[in-house]
Amino acid sequence: MNYSTVTVLATLLGAAWGSFLAAWLYRYGVGRTVVKGRSSCVTCQATLAWFELIPVISFLVLRGRCRRCKALLSVRYLVVEAATAIFFGVTAYFLASRGVVSWSWLVTGLVAVFFLSFIFFFELYYSIVWSGFLVIGMIGVLVGNMLLHIPFLGLIAGALVGGGFFFAQWLISDGRWVGEGDIFIGFFMGFLLGWQKLLLALFLAYVGGAFIAVLLLAAGWLKRKDKIQFGSFLAVSTWVAWLYGADIIGWYMTMMRS
Numbered sequence: 001m002n003y004s005t006v007t008v009l010a011t012l013l014g015a016a017w018g019s020f021l022a023a024w025l026y027r028y029g030v031g032r033t034v035v036k037g038r039s040s041c042v043t044c045q046a047t048l049a050w051f052e053l054i055p056v057i058s059f060l061v062l063r064g065r066c067r068r069c070k071a072l073l074s075v076r077y078l079v080v081e082a083a084t085a086i087f088f089g090v091t092a093y094f095l096a097s098r099g100v101v102s103w104s105w106l107v108t109g110l111v112a113v114f115f116l117s118f119i120f121f122f123e124l125y126y127s128i129v130w131s132g133f134l135v136i137g138m139i140g141v142l143v144g145n146m147l148l149h150i151p152f153l154g155l156i157a158g159a160l161v162g163g164g165f166f167f168a169q170w171l172i173s174d175g176r177w178v179g180e181g182d183i184f185i186g187f188f189m190g191f192l193l194g195w196q197k198l199l200l201a202l203f204l205a206y207v208g209g210a211f212i213a214v215l216l217l218a219a220g221w222l223k224r225k226d227k228i229q230f231g232s233f234l235a236v237s238t239w240v241a242w243l244y245g246a247d248i249i250g251w252y253m254t255m256m257r258s
């Protein structure tokens with residue numbers, strides 16, 4: 001398979017997962033299960049036809065409105081579907097452009113971005129992650145990394161440092177600084193990244209988080225007492241560290257030596 005085929009297929013896969021994730025987010029919010037029942041319009045309850053369920057495209061063709069009652073659909077569907085499609089596509093394109101089109105790399109990357117998009121959006125909208133789902137993710141990325149012959153001890157060290165970092169804060173603050181979900185995110189990050197890239201991801205999340213918080217405060221979009229969805233920053237920084245971690249660490253080492 002060439003470059004563009006891989007990228008297009010990954011983008012479509014991302015859009016399909018995004019469609020499911022958007023429905024999951026919506027149903028979580030109203031206390032329904034995501035595995036049962038067809039999707040329906042929130043306003044008129046009409047069951048959606050297959051052609052109304054095509055990620056991104058349906059939303060654009062219907063101009064964001066229900067076909068029957070013309071009620072506005074939540075723009076969240078479009079945002080989640082488009083974002084996951086982009087996350088998946090960029091990940092595949094990145095691997096392909098570096099000549100790493102082996103199945104193990106591709107599958108590990110897509111499994112990683114699958115769980116990272118879950119973390120990103122659930123943290124963003126509800127400040128929550130389902131830890132049981134993240135445990136599946138930890139097993140997934142660990143198996144992927146084993147297939148890639150990434151040293152096992154480095155991954156275990158990463159998980160202990162990542163999980164331990166948040167667990168210690170959780171313990172000291174009695175759960176006020178970080179939530180239990182952050183501990184699971186820390187473990188997941190470590191199993192995916194290994195200890196070196198994990199440290200980079202934590203650094204990027206704190207620096208990026210502080211930078212964006214200052215911008216939002218200055219713009220008046222954020223009040224001092226508002227909570228920042230730190231888990232979403234962790235998801236993005238983990239993605240960046242997975243893709244560019246080796247480059248950034250290499251560049252830093254060269255800088256230190258000269």
Ligand SMILES: [Zn+2]
Nearest residue numbers: 041044066069
């Ligand atoms: Zn409707």
